[in-house]
Amino acid sequence: QWTGLNDLREKYLSFFESKGHLRLPSFPLIPKDDNSLLLINSGMAPMKKYFTGEVTPPRKRVTTCQKCIRTPDIERVGITARHGTFFEMLGNFSFGDYFKKEATAWAWEFFTKVLEMPADRLYISIYQDDDEAFDIWTKQNGVDPSHMVRLGREDNFWEHGSGPCGPCSEIYFDRGEKYGCGKPTCGVGCDCDRYVEVWNLVFTQFENDGNNNYTPLDHPNIDTGMGLERLACVMQGVDNLFLVDTVQNIMKHISRIANVQYGADEKSDVSLRVITDHIRSTTFMISDGVMPSNEGRGYVLRRLLRRAARHGRLLGINHPFLADVVDTVIHENECAYPELREKSAMIKKVIAFEEENFYKTIDKGFALLNDIIDRTDAKVLSGEDAFLLSDTFGFPIDLTKEILSEKGMSVDEDRFRALVLQQRETARASRKNAGADAWAGDSDVLDDIAKTEFVGYTGMKATAKVT
Ligand code: ATP
Ligand code: MG
Ligand code: MG
Ligand code: MG
Structure with missing residues (x-):
């Protein structure tokens, strides 16, 4: 049902508080002690040091709504229904605490129970080799296997050079045929505005030594990101973010x-x-x-x-x-x-x-x-x-x-x-x-x-x- 953007933000943050998360305010857009990034572009960016263990987080479970700037998307702004250079990103984070089972179960509960989104409009993408995620989504959370899509490295494996990395899983909302490009290949992952990626769950479970040798982390992390305006767009049934x-x-x-x-x-x-x-x-x-x-x-x-x-x-x-x-x-x-x-x-x-x-x-x-x-x-x-x-x-x-x-x-x-x-x-x-490098994503x-x-x-x- 229709819900205002401000209510959606509050619903999300209080939902994750009810799951033991500490609510932190948005970090400023200017990164602190980090010259690899010009402007904060995701919820996890200002928390990198919690993920690497350099700094101890105030709690192992944190939730935020983070102001983000993504200038690399600038050419798409105003053209697609779903990109802005500015947006707010909702996120829940686990620093070596809970993992895939909890992250996916709560995401599903938030969408289908709290927001009462119809399950038949939701699609889940997973990394092609992540059978564990497939089983959890379908068996534990009850997602219809026909709504599961396996995608490749580019879309569903999160990695920036060496360091912690891992597969991710995205939740898409099907806005219906009228938003489709009409191509026979149109489906989840298509660049048109029909299946909109709303939420990305990153399962940071490996360490890349820099030579593509992956070792499992003892304490894997969870990093999720959901565009607040995209969520509101879907919940309000409007054409694009600007409405x-x-x-x-x-x-x-x-x-x-x-x-x-x-x-x-x-x-x-x-x-x-x-x-x-x-x-x-x-x-x-x-x-x-x-x-x-x-x-x-x-x-x-x-x-x-x-x-x-x-x-x-x-x-x-x-x-x-x-x-x-x-x-x-x-x-x-x-x-x-x-x-x-x-x-x-x-x-x-x-x-x-x-x-x-x-x-x-x-x-x-x-x-x-x-x-x-x-x-x-x-x-x-x-x-x-x-x-x-x-x-x-x-x-x-x-x-x-x-x-x-x-x-x-x-x-x-x-x-x-x-x-x-x-x-x-x-x-x-x-x-x-x-000398700007790593984790960056916006060096261009x-x-x-x-x-x-x-x-x-x-x-x-x-x-x-x-x-
Ligand atoms: P897309 O593939 O649609 O460009 P993305 O995969 O680049 O999105 P992520 O990096 O996974 O996005 O960010 C997490 C979430 O933030 C996305 O699922 C989406 O809801 C939101 N988001 C990302 N980029 C934008 C943007 N330019 N404007 C508004 N929301 C965005
Ligand atoms: Mg993008
Ligand atoms: Mg994407
Ligand atoms: Mg994504």
Whole structure:
């Protein structure tokens, strides 16, 4: 039955408290004493030292709702129904205490008893060789074997270099045929939005010595992660994450400012969803102490803000507006994150400043482009000029092309893309020396952010074509 996002969070945490877990607040988005990761991207990330044994956990059973940022998913945001750069991850953790039997039984109890999800809509994936998990799910928990799916290493074995690792098992919700891609191969693990992965249970039971020799751990661990917005999406029966109760109110605010109705047009819907996502991630990042800059986390923040501002332009908004939307983000989240209210003035100031700079820069870019157009007889803008516009003045290539086409001109796109690639290679090489490694999962963050300069917009076009 319909349950609000805030109620779902509470139901989950109190359920695991009733199973002996200690409830901890979300850790900040900036990792502490860990330079392998730019931003916290899962519930387990801030607890690595409890898993490795370096630090003793306050209790062997812990449950949290963790703020997460996943910039590697940025190109999917607004396109799929289920990805955000910001989301909350619910998790229950066992540090050498309970294992597979309890973790799966409680997950099943929470879904089918507490939330009363219909079992016939649920599917379970396991790692192909994990017969133990198959037996537990089907015999102990009573899952219909026809709802069990075995998947390969890539999806269902959790491992980052050497160290603790193990198979995982995911719970999928079947949202029905209308969300399917229609391909004959469509099923659990398909990339479309029909079977949505809601919960991932990781069974950390081996130690990899670095040469792929696996020895069983004496005290295996449990690490689970479930996207709160995904759970709410499924429970509320809405199309995508951005229509979940609390998130939807943010999108409505943007829709009012832009005077654009959600649902009127696929292209503007993508922009509405992207802005909704990015304003959530940036509000939380600033609240946790990230400041705009040209490197690291600050660079991620700056790019997200610029991208949101650009999508605002695409919706026809011609003035800074993001700081106003922050009010709604805070209103919708302050019950769980009261610090947002305390930092409200600071968050809005940072965003307003960045946005004003963005507008100044893009106006300079307009002036430059018009100047080039006036001065030249050529019909093709050089890749170098297009790159300068994109890199220095924040012009997406599509915007450059649009302006040029009004003057009967085009752009040397091949050269432009070669220059973008070249810049990305240089950035990657310089980061290699910075020594970030292992457990990371987001070492490509900056690449992905850089790519959004144009890939994001290409992605948008692709969707528009599909519909
Ligand atoms: P997917 O395959 O759908 O990209 P994932 O396998 O990358 O998800 P995990 O790393 O297993 O995700 O994270 C645990 C849970 O967190 C997922 O089962 C999902 O519910 C949620 N989640 C992961 N990525 C996102 C995201 N970008 N936005 C919202 N929720 C997410
Ligand atoms: Mg993913
Ligand atoms: Mg997955
Ligand atoms: Mg997963």
